[in-house]
Amino acid sequence: MYKIVEKKILNPTVIQLWIEAPLVANKAKPGQFIILRVDEEGERIPLTVAGVNKENGTVKIIFQVVGGTTKKLSYKEAGEYVQDFVGPLGVATHLDGLKKVCIVGGGVGCAIAMPIAEALHEMGADVTSIIGFRNKDLLILEDEFKACSNTLRVMTDDGSYGEHGNVTVPLKEMLEAGEKFDMIITIGPLIMMKFVTLTAKPFGTPVTVSMNPIMIDGTGMCGGCRLTLNIDGKRVTKFACVDGPDFDGHKVDFAELMNRNSLYRDRETEVTETHACRMEAMGKALIK
16 A cells, blocks of 8 residues: 555646655656556556655656546545555656757646656756646646746647647747757647647657557556557557657657547546446435
8 A cells, every 4th residue: 555645736637646655766767657556446547757756755646637547546635545556667758968858748748748857957958848738727837847947838728828829839939940959858638749749840850759648557468558650661569658658759650549549538438427426426325
């Protein structure tokens, strides 16, 4: 069992937890993930490591409430426990030799991008961060990005905070103005990462994308996170959990990915609604 030592609500659907797991905290690097189970009967879900504190042996995870398991996890409070917390897993983000980098995060993907930005800042790299959200109410981690970025651009789709538009708008402006980045690292919804990659392509700028959003099992057994890369004219199958989660964005077949990702939507909705009905019934029973 792993103790939750701190809980923080970042926005109406995004929650931050610090969990006591000293072995994981001692080894985890930016870009890696853990697998947890909320209880003995729960499913395993992969969540990216959003930070570590080696001194007190804790690991930070940030998650969005989107399905049955994350809903159940959101009910946990500081002082309570989760059943399993295994990691670190996956290949850490390659940062060696990078001097000037643009970090592009979208929504809860910013939680994955932040430790990478922090690591680059500590290495002395020039970090430009672009973070995007649908509206002001969904904004997370602005202060954290300010602390580790030489330049920060905050975007909202509706213009309710920061600049009006999506993350590709300032990225295109900078590239057209002659900015040269050693690498663009983008993490967020698949559609966002696709268009960040397309924006960078005419300028010949390398792009690293995180396939964390498509992981399910996290160990390579289920095959749900497989993706196709176009390498030297050949289509090569990879798995996000064991070969990634980071890949060259210019080689990823995003159309195939987004099509497969939509296959789970109906089942996830069904599970979430069933869980919500059970919780409501339990609540009414307790009131009686």
